[in-house]
Amino acid sequence: QVYLQQRGAGLLKPLETLSLTCDIYGGSLNDYYWTWIRQSPTKGLEWIGEIHHFGSTNYNPSLTSRVSISIDRSRKYFSLQLTAVTAADTAMYYCGTFDKATYYIDFWGQGTQVTVSS
């Protein structure tokens, strides 16, 4: 059983950088890929990207120029950064474990509401 605890700022101004962290409790970093997903009223659920425990990443092509996911193996957390945010990035952001064998997210974080407003 894996428990994920999210932290990070929820209110941003346009063009600022979104920064969220997901602390990992239980399980092994080697068992999963680690992913970020967001949910907005306009776009629904959207896969942001994934990171392997060795650090290799894949990103949603629509966000790849602005997104970065990193992992700290020793402290057991992974992070999301999204630069130059706009109102369109307003969403509930979730971290999760990603089973890359058959492509599902079995454990989710509690969610962080991020609002971009001037």
Next chain:
Amino acid sequence: QSALTQPPSASGSPGQSVTISCTGTANDIGGFNYVSWYQLRPDKVPRLIIYDVFKRPSGVPDRFSGSKSGNTASLTVSGLKTEDEGDYFCCSFAGSNKFGVFFGGGTRLTVL
């Protein structure tokens, strides 16, 4: 616009059954058995309900079942309970030469 198409709403009375559809293409749902379903409820952590089209994680009641025919996957909730109210999203592997997954637009399930 979502890559996968779901009805925006579904409803049923306690004890009844309801089926939610999720339509994609031959490049995603139709081409792979990598369909999953998620339950999202206010103030709750999202929950995996079905993976690999029809498999249930431990702890998910057998009232929830999944299936697929062609480019359409379905989630059936039998013996509806009030606690089943929430938003249900389907998800599929994005297909060869792509990364990640697609989601449906979500279906709001109401238990009348």
